[in-house]
Amino acid sequence: MYIKLIQPRMLMRPMDTGLKVRMSPPLGLYTIVNMLRDEHTVVVQNENVEPVTYDSPDIVGIMVSLDVLPRAAEIARPFRERGIPVVAGGVHITTASQTVPEGLFDVLCIGAAEGTWPDIIRDMQQGRLQPVYRCSPMLSGRDIVSPAYDLIPADKYLYTNIMHTSRGCPFKCDFCYNSFGGHHYIHREIADVVAEIRAIGRRHIMFIDDNFIGDPAWTHQLLEAIKPLRIKWNAAVSINVATIPGMLDQMAESGCQGLFIGFESINAASVGSVHKVQNDRTHYEEAIREIHRRGIMINASFVFGLDEDTPQVFRQTLDWIVAQRIETVTSHILTPYPGTKLYERLEAEGRITSTDLSRYNTAHVVFRPKGMTAEQLRDGYLWIYRELYSWKNIWRRMPRNPRQRLAYLTFNIFYRKYGHLTDRLCRLFTYRRIGLIAERLARYL
Numbered sequence: 424m425y426i427k428l429i430q431p432r433m434l435m436r437p438m439d440t441g442l443k444v445r446m447s448p449p450l451g452l453y454t455i456v457n458m459l460r461d462e463h464t465v466v467v468q469n470e471n472v473e474p475v476t477y478d479s480p481d482i483v484g485i486m487v488s489l490d491v492l493p494r495a496a497e498i499a500r501p502f503r504e505r506g507i508p509v510v511a512g513g514v515h516i517t518t519a520s521q522t523v524p525e526g527l528f529d530v531l532c533i534g535a536a537e538g539t540w541p542d543i544i545r546d547m548q549q550g551r552l553q554p555v556y557r558c559s560p561m562l563s564g565r566d567i568v569s570p571a572y573d574l575i576p577a578d579k580y581l582y583t584n585i586m587h588t589s590r591g592c593p594f595k596c597d598f599c600y601n602s603f604g605g606h607h608y609i610h611r612e613i614a615d616v617v618a619e620i621r622a623i624g625r626r627h628i629m630f631i632d633d634n635f636i637g638d639p640a641w642t643h644q645l646l647e648a649i650k651p652l653r654i655k656w657n658a659a660v661s662i663n664v665a666t667i668p669g670m671l672d673q674m675a676e677s678g679c680q681g682l683f684i685g686f687e688s689i690n691a692a693s694v695g696s697v698h699k700v701q702n703d704r705t706h707y708e709e710a711i712r713e714i715h716r717r718g719i720m721i722n723a724s725f726v727f728g729l730d731e732d733t734p735q736v737f738r739q740t741l742d743w744i745v746a747q748r749i750e751t752v753t754s755h756i757l758t759p760y761p762g763t764k765l766y767e768r769l770e771a772e773g774r775i776t777s778t779d780l781s782r783y784n785t786a787h788v789v790f791r792p793k794g795m796t797a798e799q800l801r802d803g804y805l806w807i808y809r810e811l812y813s814w815k816n817i818w819r820r821m822p823r824n825p826r827q828r829l830a831y832l833t834f835n836i837f838y839r840k841y842g843h844l845t846d847r848l849c850r851l852f853t854y855r856r857i858g859l860i861a862e863r864l865a866r867y868l
Contacts (some may be wrong), residue, residue: 424463424466424480424547424548425463425479425480425481425527426459426464426466426481426482426484427466427468427478427484428452428456428466428468428484428486429452429468429469429483429485429498429645430449430452430467430469430485430487431470431486431487431491431495432470432471432494433471434490434491434781435491436784436785438503438808438839438842439785439807440843440845440846441850442581442845442846443455443848445472445579445580445849446580446582446738447485447580447583447631448469448570448575448580450585450586450587451486451536452484453570453572454537455484457538457568457569457570458537458541458568459540459544460571463489467574469492469579470735471495472576472579473579475498477502479505480502480545481507482509483499483507483508483509483510484510485499485510485511485528485765488510488513488514489780489783490573490782490784491781492780493780494525495511496527498666503528508552509529509530509548509629510529510531510532510534511523511531511616515760516531516532518761519760520706522583522761529552529554530554530555530556531554532556534562534714535558535567535590536555536561536568537558537566538557538558538566538744539556543556552819561608562607562609564609564611565612565643567609567611569619570586572622577855578853578854578855579855581855581857581858581861583623584623584625584627584629585628585629586619586629586630586631587630587631587632588611588632588634589608589609589611589634589635590609590610590633591607591608591609591635591637592630592634608634608638610637610638613644616649617648621652621695626654626655627654627656628654628655629655629657629658630657630659631658631659632659633659634659634662635659636660636661636670639833639849642670645668646674646676647677649677650676653678654677654678655680656679657680657681657683658679658682658683659684660684661684661685662684662685662686662714663705664682664710664714664839665713665714666706666710669714671714671719672717674718676715679719680720681720681721681722681865682714682720682721684721684722685722685724686723686725686727687726687729688726688729688736689704689739689740691705691732691734693730693731693732711749714816715822715824718824719832720750720830721749722750722751723749723751723752723755724752724753724754724755724756725752725754725755725758725859726756726757727740727754727756727800727803728757728790729752730794731793732790732792732794733794734799734803736803737804737806740807740838741807744811745819745820746825748819748821748822749820750831750834750835751835752811753841754807755785755804756788756801756832757785757792758783759789759790776790788805805835812839814840817835817836818834845857
């Protein structure tokens with residue numbers, strides 16, 4: 424069989440450039456490739472890096488996040504009109520399949536590809552394709568399949584040295600897709616992770632788990648296993664990383680360079696309102712000191728528009744970020760994804776103001792805030808980005824550790840402040856070459 428897998432074009436936010444859409448390949452689709460390529464011809468088309476071609480595969484699979492659902496439906500239509508079945512999967516289908524209008528796709532794939540796509544292909548071959556496939560909750564880390572890294576067109580992406588060590592998150596924050604009851608946290612076999620790092624063959628690895636420390640005992644074992652590999656790495660963790668005995672030391676010893684952390688708010692009441700129980704606001708500053716003391720940089724995530732937020736939150740957050748010398752920041756407008764507890768609550772309160780799913784990308788206000796107007800929320804969100812990456816505040820946030828400054832300046836200047844210029848350079852010299860330069864800089868820290 425000829426199977427085509429498609430990633431719809433991402434909708435960029437105001438601060439994004441072409442670097443964002445070409446940051447890394449869609450690992451989920453390349454995982455399906457690796458599962459099926461021994462017996463079938465499987466092609467991936469990522470609309471962020473190449474146009475979709477409407478040829479004649481036997482079956483089409485489309486990866487769907489909420490904001491690309493309208494585009495996914497547009498892509499599906501010409502295939503379906505010619506009798507080619509289209510399967511929709513991905514995080515939005517898994518968490519909110521009940522909100523997907525009927526008639527957009529032939530099949531909904533709910534849950535992990537490892538527990539669904541073998542059945543889809545078998546039934547397709549036998550002429551009894553079903554409208555819904557659900558992954559068994561009994562899926563374990565042993566079942567996780569590595570992506571087909573050897574088939575990824577590396578010249579089209581900044582980084583291909585990315586990988587998962589787990590799926591899901593043990594926490595259930597109200598605004599996160601993981602608050603959906605069907606999400607499970609599982610981690611991979613450590614031997615498989617080590618083998619995959621070796622197969623990638625790079626000295627810098629980006630772990631893209633939802634939470635790299637979801638099972639601290641397992642993470643301790645993994646860190647011991649990767650120490651001999653002498654790699655540099657980054658990962659996303661929860662702020663309680665600083666309270667786990669020995670974890671930060673072990674991270675530093677095994678090559679950790681940076682941690683993405685969801686602080687979400689500097690207001691304790693805001694954090695509590697979305698049940699982010701792992702965040703203790705009274706320990707934020709201490710945690711930052713401990714992370715920085717070990718030479719690890721921080722990418723802090725903040726969400727604006729929580730019910731306790733007022734227009735003053737933007738200035739207060741900016742001043743706090745600068746005072747803590749946080750190296751880089753990712754900000755979001757609170758977005759009630761269908762399938763989350765936040766959506767259920769705001770819908771019950773009659774506060775959802777937009778059903779245009781293309782606006783659900785954390786850069787638009789799609790609900791009625793409590794403590795400010797929608798205009799104040801949108802304007803504050805744009806203001807804090809401009810201020811954070813002004814020359815003044817890039818200088819004021821400069822790491823105290825001289826060894827971190829080159830990487831810090833590279834990201835803040837060439838990715839954030841002048842990302843459009845860097846994107847043009849990537850188009851001229853290829854994204855892979857520019858990514859390798861950034862990786863080499865990181866290795867010398």
